[in-house]
Amino acid sequence: MPQVRVCRAFWTERVRETEKQEILNAIAVPLLAWYDVHKRTLPWRGTKDPYQVWVSEIMLQQTRVAAVLPYYERWMRELPDVEALAAVENERLMKLWEGLGYYSRVRNMQKAAKMLLTEYNGKFPQTSKELCRLPGIGSYTAGAIASIAFGEAVPAVDGNVLRVAARTAGIADDIMDPNTRKLFQKMMEKAVPKERPGEYNQALMDLGAVVCVPNGAPDCGQCPLAGLCVANRLELQNTLPVRAKKAKRRVEELTLYLLVRGDQIAMRKRPEEGLLAGLWEFPHVPGTLDETAAAQVLRGWGVTPLEWQKKITGKHIFTHVEWHMTGYLLTVRGGGEDFLWAGAETLQTLAVPSAFGKFLEHALRRMNSR
Numbered sequence: 082m083p084q085v086r087v088c089r090a091f092w093t094e095r096v097r098e099t100e101k102q103e104i105l106n107a108i109a110v111p112l113l114a115w116y117d118v119h120k121r122t123l124p125w126r127g128t129k130d131p132y133q134v135w136v137s138e139i140m141l142q143q144t145r146v147a148a149v150l151p152y153y154e155r156w157m158r159e160l161p162d163v164e165a166l167a168a169v170e171n172e173r174l175m176k177l178w179e180g181l182g183y184y185s186r187v188r189n190m191q192k193a194a195k196m197l198l199t200e201y202n203g204k205f206p207q208t209s210k211e212l213c214r215l216p217g218i219g220s221y222t223a224g225a226i227a228s229i230a231f232g233e234a235v236p237a238v239d240g241n242v243l244r245v246a247a248r249t250a251g252i253a254d255d256i257m258d259p260n261t262r263k264l265f266q267k268m269m270e271k272a273v274p275k276e277r278p279g280e281y282n283q284a285l286m287d288l289g290a291v292v293c294v295p296n297g298a299p300d301c302g303q304c305p306l307a308g309l310c311v312a313n314r315l316e317l318q319n320t321l322p323v324r325a326k327k328a329k330r331r332v333e334e335l336t337l338y339l340l341v342r343g344d345q346i347a348m349r350k351r352p353e354e355g356l357l358a359g360l361w362e363f364p365h366v367p368g369t370l371d372e373t374a375a376a377q378v379l380r381g382w383g384v385t386p387l388e389w390q391k392k393i394t395g396k397h398i399f400t401h402v403e404w405h406m407t408g409y410l411l412t413v414r415g416g417g418e419d420f421l422w423a424g425a426e427t428l429q430t431l432a433v434p435s436a437f438g439k440f441l442e443h444a445l446r447r448m449n450s451r
């Protein structure tokens with residue numbers, strides 16, 4: 082009944098600002114009581130080490146908890162502190178991040194680690210304001226570190242919190258709008274309790290992840306905020322939060338070459354700036370080429386095809402662009418120094434973005450079958 086929904090959404094706009102704030106101020110008590118019983122067991126839970134909080138929070142941006150777990154554990158074994166992160170070789174750092182995507186995150190982490198060593202004597206600053214000075218740390222991450230590690234009463238407002246707050250307080254503003262985000266930030270600054278702010282923020286993360294979920298029905302019957310929640314009262318769970326439609330993604334077509342020469346395969350390093358900067362890729366050109374057109378490109382590279390073995394297609398979705406890829410696996414001779422000719426062992430040490438994961442699997446299978 083869309084009309085009913087519009088009327089109810091309209092009503093939520095009439096909820097007085099003070100009332101919305103009062104609702105948000107009231108969530109701390111039931112939320113923390115729920116958290117004490119239902120909190121998730123995670124390797125970074127219970128720690129007050131700002132380094133561990135930081136690493137987990139950066140990894141969790143845009144990535145599910147289950148996917149992060151093995152990365153986090155491997156990272157902590159290899160890079161247990163700021164000194165180790167500042168010192169690690171770029172190639173190894175990229176390899177540790179391979180598959181998590183959004184590589185600027187890990188580059189910024191190393192920059193921040195170096196800054197911590199030079200400007201802060203290797204210690205994290207203890208306020209969210211000061212933490213925001215570090216590369217790659219925005220108000221969400223700063224809030225998480227400052228509240229969990231140092232007990233500062235500041236919120237950590239991410240998509241989960243925007244959703245829970247919009248539903249609970251009945252806020253119908255577009256959460257994609259930066260002004261709305263500022264409004265939520267201000268409201269949550271007032272709502273965060275002086276006692277246990279770190280656990281409060283983690284409780285909101287857990288509630289947003291397992292109860293007040295984004296897609297499908299939130300589990301209002303199990304929610305500690307159900308008695309306060311405007312969305313629950315007015316059945317607006319599917320209407321809130323309001324999110325303006327995103328612009329359509331641009332589609333780019335690519336033709337990839339998996340060039341096998343003897344027991345080696347051609348790889349190429351991406352430029353140091355831009356998308357997937359500095360990572361390794363299979364040589365490719367724009368467009369979807371058939372074998373005849375693809376062979377012409379090879380001639381330009383000084384490569385002679387011997388046997389076209391397989392055609393592989395794949396797709397990868399980034400935030401603003403979608404790659405539709407056609408790959409050719411073939412044996413060749415020739416080919417100069419434009420490429421790194423990598424054996425199976427070297428190939429496994431290169432940081433290859435997950436966009437090429439399917440092609441990498443084929444390449445490794447082909448090389449290991451020799």
Ligand code: SF4
Pocket residue numbers: 245248249292293294299300301304305306307308310311312313318
């Ligand atoms: S009652 Fe439902 S909609 Fe409201 S916060 Fe809880 S799970 Fe979300």
